[in-house]
Amino acid sequence: MRTPPSLLSLTVDSALLNLSNISDLSPLPEHILLDLFLKTLRAGKLNEKVLKLFIATGKDEVLALIRSLNIRPIVDPVLPTSKSQLKISDDEIDIVIGALRTDLTAFLNDWRPVFSRFHLIIVKDPDLKEELKIPEGFNVDIYTKSDIDRLVGSSSILFYGYSCRYFGFLVSRNKYIVSVDDDCFPAKDKDGSLVDIVAQHAANLTTPATPFFFNTLYDPYRKGADFVRGYPFSLRSGVQCALSCGLWLNLADYDAPTQALKPEQRNSRYVDAVLTVPARALMPMSGINIAFDRELVGPALFPALRLAGEGKLRWETMEDIWSGMCAKVVCDHLGFGVKSGLPYVWRTERGNAIDSLRKEWEGVKLMEEVVPFFQALRLKRTTVKAEDCVIEVAKEVKEQLGKVDPVFGRAAEAMVDWVRLWRAVGSSSS
Amino acid sequence: MAEASVKPTPVLKDELDIVIPTIRSLDFLEMWRPFFQPYHLIIVQDGDPSKTIKVPDGFDYELYNRNDINRILGPKASCISFKDSACRCFGYMVSKKKYIFTIDDDCFVAKNPSGKEINALEQHIKNLLSPSTPLFFNTLYDPYRDGADFVRGYPFSLREGVHTAVSHGLWLNIPDYDAPTQLVKPLERNSRYVDAVLTIPKGTLFPMCGMNLAFDRELIGPAMYFGLMGDGQPIGRYDDMWAGWCVKVICDHLGYGVKTGLPYIWHSKASNPFVNLKKEYNGIFWQEEAIPFFQSVMLPKECTTVQQCYIELSKQVKEKLGKVDPYFNKLAEAMVTWIEAWDELNSAEGSTGKLPAKGAAM
Numbered sequence: 194m195r196t197p198p199s200l201l202s203l204t205v206d207s208a209l210l211n212l213s214n215i216s217d218l219s220p221l222p223e224h225i226l227l228d229l230f231l232k233t234l235r236a237g238k239l240n241e242k243v244l245k246l247f248i249a250t251g252k253d254e255v256l257a258l259i260r261s262l263n264i265r266p267i268v269d270p271v272l273p274t275s276k277s278q279l280k281i282s283d284d285e286i287d288i289v290i291g292a293l294r295t296d297l298t299a300f301l302n303d304w305r306p307v308f309s310r311f312h313l314i315i316v317k318d319p320d321l322k323e324e325l326k327i328p329e330g331f332n333v334d335i336y337t338k339s340d341i342d343r344l345v346g347s348s349s350i351l352f353y354g355y356s357c358r359y360f361g362f363l364v365s366r367n368k369y370i371v372s373v374d375d376d377c378f379p380a381k382d383k384d385g386s387l388v389d390i391v392a393q394h395a396a397n398l399t400t401p402a403t404p405f406f407f408n409t410l411y412d413p414y415r416k417g418a419d420f421v422r423g424y425p426f427s428l429r430s431g432v433q434c435a436l437s438c439g440l441w442l443n444l445a446d447y448d449a450p451t452q453a454l455k456p457e458q459r460n461s462r463y464v465d466a467v468l469t470v471p472a473r474a475l476m477p478m479s480g481i482n483i484a485f486d487r488e489l490v491g492p493a494l495f496p497a498l499r500l501a502g503e504g505k506l507r508w509e510t511m512e513d514i515w516s517g518m519c520a521k522v523v524c525d526h527l528g529f530g531v532k533s534g535l536p537y538v539w540r541t542e543r544g545n546a547i548d549s550l551r552k553e554w555e556g557v558k559l560m561e562e563v564v565p566f567f568q569a570l571r572l573k574r575t576t577v578k579a580e581d582c583v584i585e586v587a588k589e590v591k592e593q594l595g596k597v598d599p600v601f602g603r604a605a606e607a608m609v610d611w612v613r614l615w616r617a618v619g620s621s622s623s
Numbered sequence: 624m625a626e627a628s629v630k631p632t633p634v635l636k637d638e639l640d641i642v643i644p645t646i647r648s649l650d651f652l653e654m655w656r657p658f659f660q661p662y663h664l665i666i667v668q669d670g671d672p673s674k675t676i677k678v679p680d681g682f683d684y685e686l687y688n689r690n691d692i693n694r695i696l697g698p699k700a701s702c703i704s705f706k707d708s709a710c711r712c713f714g715y716m717v718s719k720k721k722y723i724f725t726i727d728d729d730c731f732v733a734k735n736p737s738g739k740e741i742n743a744l745e746q747h748i749k750n751l752l753s754p755s756t757p758l759f760f761n762t763l764y765d766p767y768r769d770g771a772d773f774v775r776g777y778p779f780s781l782r783e784g785v786h787t788a789v790s791h792g793l794w795l796n797i798p799d800y801d802a803p804t805q806l807v808k809p810l811e812r813n814s815r816y817v818d819a820v821l822t823i824p825k826g827t828l829f830p831m832c833g834m835n836l837a838f839d840r841e842l843i844g845p846a847m848y849f850g851l852m853g854d855g856q857p858i859g860r861y862d863d864m865w866a867g868w869c870v871k872v873i874c875d876h877l878g879y880g881v882k883t884g885l886p887y888i889w890h891s892k893a894s895n896p897f898v899n900l901k902k903e904y905n906g907i908f909w910q911e912e913a914i915p916f917f918q919s920v921m922l923p924k925e926c927t928t929v930q931q932c933y934i935e936l937s938k939q940v941k942e943k944l945g946k947v948d949p950y951f952n953k954l955a956e957a958m959v960t961w962i963e964a965w966d967e968l969n970s971a972e973g974s975t976g977k978l979p980a981k982g983a984a985m
Contacts, residue, residue, distance in 0.1 A: 213946055242946065271907060273807040383736070406914070407829035409791065409883050410798060410813065417815055419808065422801040423830025423864040425914050426907065438762065445763060448775040455772065460763070462770055466817040474824035476760035477776025507775070514776035533762050560778045564759070 205229050209236055212243055219250040226255050239264070271426050274419050279399035286391065287367040289314045291358030292375055293505055296326045303378045305330070307389050311371075314361040316341075318505075320353050336360060344618055349606045354503060355480065355510050356496030359611075362487065363619040369398060371484040374507065377538040380442045383463050393536035394437045394484030397467055401431025402530020404472040412467040412532070431469075435489040435529035436520060439482035440464070441540040446479040448557065449508040452546035467534040472525045475567055478517020481507065482538045489529055492580040492615045493520040497607035498600065500555050506544040511556040515604065518567050523582040526572045555600075562597050566590075580612045587612075634748050636661040639722040641744075642714035646670040647728065652679050654731050658742045662724075665714040667692075670706060687713060695968075702960040707853025709862030711833070715840060715847050716965050722751060723844070724837040729892035733795045736816050746886035747790045747837035750820055754784025755880020757825040765820040765882070788843040788879035789870060792835035793817075794890040799832045801860075801907065802900035809896065820884040825875045828917055831867020835888045838870075842879055845929045846870045848961040850954060857950050859902030864910070865954075868917040873932045876922045905948070912947045916940075930962050937962075 198206075205225065208215065209232050218226060230247055233239050244264065247255055288311050290297070297315070301308070305328075312332050317325055319338035327333060341352050341360050352360050358372055371394050380388045400414040406428050413420045413429075420429055445460040470476050485494060498515035524531050572585050587608035594601035642665045643649065649666065652659065656679070664684035668676050672688035692713050693700045703713045708727065715723055724744055733741050753767040759781050766773045766782070773782050798813040823829050838847060846869050849862035874881055920939060926932045941955035 271803050273804065405918075407823050407827050407883075409793065409829055409832070411817060415815075417811065417813065419798070419800060419804055419811065421830050421832070422799050422804075422860070422903075423832075423867070423910065424801075425910050427911050440762065445772070446775050447772060448777075451772050451775075458770065458772070460770065462818055464764060464817060464819045465815055466819060470760055471824050471827035473826050474760045475758075476762060477774055479762065479774065479776070511776065517776075533760075556776075557779055560776060561780050564778050564781070 201225070205232060209233060209238065212238055215246065217249070218246050219252075221250070223252045223254050226250060226252055227258060230255060230258060234262075272429070274413055274429055276414060276416075278396065278414075281369065281395060281399060283310050284312070285367050286311050286369045286371060286395065287314055287361075287365040288312070288391070289316070289358055289361035289365065289370050289372040290375055291355060291361065291372075292317045292321070292325055293354065293357075294375055295321055295323045297375060298326050298328050300375050300378070301328050301331060306387060307379060307391055311391065312367070314365055316352075316357045316361045318354055318357045320505075336364065345614060348614065349603065349610045350496060350614070351499060352496065354505050355507070356499070356512055358480075359494065359496045362491060362494060363614060365487060368486060368488050369395065369484065370487050371395075372480070372482075373538055374481045374540070376543050377441070377482060377540045380463075380537040380539040382537075383465065388536050388538070390439060390482065390536040390538060391484075393467075394439065397437035397532045397535075398434050398484060398486055400434065402434040402469040402532055403428065403431045404469050404525070404530045407471055408468075411534070412469070415467065432528050432530050433486070433489065434469075434532055435486045435524050435527075436478075436531045437484040438470075438476075438478055438517075438531065438533045439484070439536045439538060440534065441479075441481060442537045444540040444542055446481055446507065446540075449546045449549040450557065452508060453550050456546065463537060464534065467532050470521070470531045470533050475518065475564065476521060476531075476533065477514050478520065478531075480513030480516070481540065482536070489527075490520055490524060490579055491619060492583050492612055493523040495519075495583070495608055495611040497604040497611065498559075499603070499607075500559075500600070502555060504549070506549055508546065509549050509556075511559060514556075514560070515563075518563065519583065519586050519608070522567060522570055522572070522586060523579055526576070526582055527579065559598065559600065562594065562601075566593055580615060583608055583612050634745065635722060638720050639663075639724060639744075639748070640665050640714070640718040640720040642667065642711055642718065642723055642725040643728060644669055644708040644711035644714070644725075645676060645728045647676075649676060649678050649728060651728050651731060652682065655726075656681070658732070658744050662744070663720070665718055667711050667714045669708065669710045685717075687717070696964050699960050699964040699967075702848070702851070702957040702964065704849065704852045704856070704862065705854040707856075707859055707862060708833070709849035709852040712847055712849040712862075712866070712961075715844055716961075716968055718840060721839065721841050722748070722837065723840050723847075725833060726836075726888065727834045727890075730794070730834055730888040730890055733887045733889040735887075741886050741888075743792060743835060743886035743888050744837075746820075747792060750790035750882045750885075751787050751837060751839055753787065755787040755822040755882055756781065756784050757822050757875070757880045758785075760824055761821075764884070765822070768820065785878050785880050786839070786842060787882055788839050788874050789831070789881040790837040791829075791831055791881065791883040792837070792886045792888060793884065794832075794834060795887045797890040797893045799834065799890070802896045802903050803907070805893070805896035805899065809893075816887065817884065820882050823871070823881045823883055828868055828871050828914065829881075829883065831863050831870065833863030833866070834890065835886070836863075843870055843874060843929060845962055845965050846873045846933050848933075848958060851950075851957050857948070858905045858909070860899060861903065861906040861910070864906070865913075868913065869933065869936055872917055872920050872922070872936065873929060876926070876932055877929070905950075909947060909950075913944060916943050930966065933962055934959060 316336045587605040591605035644667045646669045666686040668688040672690045850865040852859045852862045937955045937958035944951035
């Protein structure tokens with residue numbers, strides 16, 4: 194027959210249950226304290242407050258036990274903000290350009306002061322027939338339709354138009370990628386100096402991001418800035434930044450309706466800030482001027498959403514917006530940061546927004562469908578690699594959005610295909 | 624671009640009160656005169672009530688000292704801090720206007736990069752009168768500003784935005800750093816003018832500084848309680864932080880927006896970092912507990928008014944933060960007292976007949 198529990202053990206158990214209401218343990222005899230301490234440990238109820246209670250009794254054997262178990266209270270260090278930046282060398286960066294026009298002479302000559310030190314990957318839009326015109330003096334690899342066909346083979350992914358740059362992301366062997374549209378030129382900052390977008394993107398990617406709490410003075414790692422009063426110290430070391438989204442002066446990245454309504458509007462406001470887009474906040478990631486850590490999020494940037502009427506003007510595409518929404522979800526899930534703001538590029542005109550409006554503007558309609566989907570999307574805790582995150586997102590897209598519009602079903606398929614390609618071609622490092 | 628004249632047209636002059644806590648003097652108002660003179664001021668005098676605070680001529684104001692606060696609130700005056708600028712929230716309570724702008728007495732008019740003086744109040748009003756966009760981040764910042772708009776990919780159904788409840792301004796010169804940071808970087812000055820206003824996304828908390836702040840009292844007023852700080856309390860310099868966390872959680876729940884960025888003011892006085900460290904000490908450790916609490920707080924959908932949300936919040940504070948320190952039990956009770964006092968003073972039409980001690984100037 195089982196011996197019934199003693200009054201003492203029942204009391205100790207009761208004390209364990211009510212531990213959070215006890216403010217003083219010193220009246221207890223030492224041997225009972227030890228028993229209670231061990232039971233607290235076994236029950237997983239030892240927190241800082243409880244530990245302090247036991248220490249406050251001042252009883253030698255209790256203190257000796259705590260020391261011998263090497264239990265120490267965790268204190269969040271109150272430290273000055275570390276301004277150390279990861280050092281990266283030029284040969285860790287690839288500049289990827291999707292060429293939608295054949296003559297890149299002016300483009301590359303203008304970017305020469307910034308780009309000439311780096312390895313360039315230029316991918317020619319498979320729809321372009323003529324040879325690319327590229328000036329001398331660059332360390333460049335050019336990829337064309339035949340390279341794409343050879344390496345990719347048959348795939349649901351189409352690398353036409355703006356999507357051609359993703360082939361460059363696939364074949365790159367470097368850790369960091371900077372990519373701009375071929376109608377963007379170097380901008381000038383407030384002092385009139387040329388904006389070195391590579392240096393700024395690199396700075397963004399090699400300093401931490403702070404997605405869990407908003408710093409009102411923007412990027413605290415920039416010179417002359419810091420975390421403000423009220424910013425928790427435990428969050429001041431930040432997380433790795435995986436994606437850096439730059440902005441555009443002159444022609445901002447507006448959609449066709451906005452562009453058509455305000456044809457004269459030019460963006461002349463230079464906002465001298467970089468900020469981390471908070472976790473779980475959705476944003477439209479424009480592909481016009483981006484940089485990312487290929488090792489961290491390479492699989493999450495893909496050409497999957499292709500509009501039926503997709504054309505050769507930015508406001509006739511949504512591939513980057515779609516990819517960016519997925520990439521943000523993946524970053525949020527894996528604990529990486531996404532920054533937005535500097536650097537600026539100077540974007541020039543091309544095309545007529547009203548002409549674009551005449552085509553059916555599906556992109557606008559599609560965005561309406563996806564917002565509730567992304568707001569609610571949560572990935573499994575067991576998914577810890579970017580490529581697996583993408584597979585999981587693709588599955589959810591197919592299940593939940595596939596019935597809304599077939600373009601989503603195709604996007605889901607393309608995302609899965611992309612991961613397959615990435616694993617076969619893209620995942621080997623230099 | 625239209626050039627603003629030195630005397631800008633007052634907008635909302637009968638709908639906005641300027642609340643200023645002070646313990647020394649209001650000389651700083653001279654610099655603000657062109658921008659503030661059309662508005663009614665509510666001055667909350669902290670510290671020794673027998674001291675006379677001189678208000679520069681020509682301002683229309685009401686002034687409250689500790690004796691007035693005790694007289695008007697009776698036993699409920701216990702929720703209003705003493706010897707801390709947190710007492711300013713008494714000004715919010717007694718105001719009868721729709722909007723409040725609050726500023727510290729060591730904040731002056733700043734200049735923008737082209738050398739022009741910044742009318743901070745005008746910018747706050749612009750921020751409050753235009754919508755916020757907390758549900759989707761616009762990479763070009765405030766889309767309602769001149770020269771900006773929503774970017775490609777921004778859902779059209781979200782372009783109407785929501786009502787803006789709070790406009791949080793920033794500071795040039797002495798930045799709002801905590802004591803440890805001040806000690807490490809005593810000479811750092813904020814000289815970067817960031818020409819942006821942006822909405823803080825839903826679900827994200829921020830450190831709300833009370834130095835240069837405006838809000839829609841009708842939308843969020845009861846949540847702007849600045850807590851128990853200063854004399855007799857184990858903590859100081861966390862009044863605005865506490866209010867900011869409560870306000871953001873409630874704004875997120877009720878669907879209001881919070882903006883931050885412009886306008887800048889010029890913050891002239893660096894307070895003593897050693898004194899600050901003493902005041903902030905507990906706050907630095909307690910915020911590690913408080914912030915996860917606020918990040919995970921859930922308000923039931925039955926809470927449809929600010930007061931209901933706030934009372935519910937006070938219950939959860941007691942339940943979950945009471946374990947961190949008994950201070951939070953006291954604070955939770957003070958939160959309830961605050962709401963009771965707010966409702967009493969703001970029920971039905973007109974005040975309850977309790978006039979301020981000093982009246983308006985000519």
